[in-house]
Amino acid sequence: IHAHTTLFTAMTLHELESPEALQAFLQTHANALICFSATWCGPCRASKPTLEELASSYEKNPSLDVKVGIAYEHNLKEAIHQHSVSAFPTYILFQKASEVGRVRGVDFDGIKSMVEKAGCKKDLGEGHSLGGGGGYSAALSPEEARAQRLARFGAPAAAPIPTAKTTGDDEVKDVEMDEPADGQKDVEMSDAPPAQDDSTTDKKEKESEMVDPTASLSQSDLDTLTTSMGFTLIRAQKGLLNGGGTAEGAVEWLLQHQDDDDIDDPIPLVPKSAASSGGSEGASAGGVAQSFKCNECGKTLSNMANLELHANKTGHSDFEESTEKVKPLTAEEKAAKIAEIKNLLKTKRREREEAEKVDDIDREKQRRFMGKEMAKTKEQLEREQRKREALKRKKEKDEFRRERERIRAELAKDKAERQANKGKLHSSLGVEGYNPNAIQYDAPSGGAGGG
Structure with missing residues (x-):
């Protein structure tokens, strides 16, 4: 049974x-x-088991329609900034993909109250009513049940319908129905639209209104940075x-993200509720969470942004929210911090230039x-082409020399034959003209030897 319960609980909390x-x-x-969380x-x-139990209770409640999910910052990466998450854990309630409320920090009573105020009720569909309507309709005929629905929604009935007598337990007594008068038509039933109070309407209008998130930024900080x-504006x-x-936090964030592809893209408008949530959360939190503390080294x-920078530098991973408020810098400390940041930027720029020089030298080499x-x-x-041409010329010279020797040998053979035959040549001239015999270069000439 325990294993089944654990599996059901794990299934009700969806990890995104x-x-x-x-x-x-x-x-x-x-x-x-x-739940926007971090490992x-x-x-x-510490609060994840309680969140799993809350998700399981919402899943088992037949009157509520709430699905619970958990998203870790290392999975969302830069997309987490779209929801203005400034602390972990942060619980945000969405209705039709729009934010309707959020709770910052571990506060499950606040989460339950937020869900209850949002009215996350399950749609029971047509033909159902709350408060024991099932047994009531089963005890009536279709005509009587239809008349009761007409009376309940205030629609004109076809004929006077006597009021049903009920007891304290809503038990239905005898109900007498009169036949409708002739000529009267049936009244078509339709679902009544859900009632909305003015506060809900104002909230939706506020959520749909888009505002510029940079309007509330400190002008002095902007002047300092620019x-x-x-830095550009x-x-x-x-x-x-x-x-x-x-x-300080802006400079540290910019040092980490100055090479992002979208660093110079325009800042989009955000819903008014999301833009004002940061200030309202800080005011409502009071002394609950003023900073973050590293449990490994105790640094506040x-x-x-400072937390991420500290985690990247030291490799520490165990952090928690702290009620200790970081003391703001004095004018002298702020000037010293700005000078330190300028030196850091200058050093990084110099290192980058040196690295570029080394890269240029390597590319030149x-x-x-x-x-x-x-x-x-x-x-x-x-060189190989010259060798091929030299071999070709040598081959041509050898062929020319061999041909010249062949012609000389032929002339010498003819001369010897003339001397042997009293100036006459045999078998050299025929009907078709001059046709000497083939010459054997390696064999000595017979005519020359005979002479």
Whole structure:
């Protein structure tokens, strides 16, 4: 039984392993509660069993329609910034893929209250009513049940319908039905639209309104990043949005993401509820979570950008939220921090230039080496071509020499034959003209020997 319960609990908490899986989950389910978590977060690991139990209770509740999912920051990567997540864990409730509320930190009472206020009820469909309607309709005939539905929704009935007498337990007594008068038509039934109060309508209008997320950024921090440090306005705005709203966090975020392909893309508009959630959460949190603490070295970090930078530098992975507020920098400390950051940027720029110089030298060496190799190859090809031409000329000379010797031998043979035959040649001239015999170069001439 315990193994079955564990398997059912694991199935009710859906782990979303990519941004595409998260979007598909939000599009598939009308009401979705997403826990944005991290593997290095201590409270996230400690509260996961309770989250699984909550997901199981929602799955078993027949009146609620809420699906629970968990998404880790290492799977979502940059897509997590689309939901303005500034702390782990963060629980966001979506209705039809739009955010309707969020809870920052481990607060399951707040999560239950958020789900209850959102009205995530399950649609029971047509022909059902709450409060014991099933037994009531079964005790009536179809005509009586239809008349009761007409009376309940306030539609005009075909004939006067007496009020049913009920007891404290809603037990139905005898109901007398009159026949409808002639000429009256049946009233067509239709589902009544769900009632919406003004607060729900105002909330939806607020969620659908799109605003510029950079409007609330500090102008002094923007001036510091653009004028003093030389960042472009779009990069300064992105740094403040993703770096916890401080110049230090913005610089650290920009140092990590300055080579991103979309670093200079325009900042899109966001829903008004998402833009205002950061400030409302900080105000409501009070002294609950003011910073992050590394459990391995005890260092207190002011924002998520500092936490990521610390994790990358040290390899530490055990962090938790802290109620300790990081003391803001004084004017002197801020100036010293800016100078330190400038020196760091200058050092990184110098290192990058040195690396580019080394790369240029390596490319030049490679170019020269390839040029030398190509010259050697070309020289070798020319040398082989000259050898082939020399062999060809030698062969032509040998053939010319052999032909000349053959002609000389033929002339000597004819001369010897004339001397032997008193100036006459036999079998050299025929009907077709001059036709000497074949000459054997290796064999001595018989006519010459006889003379």
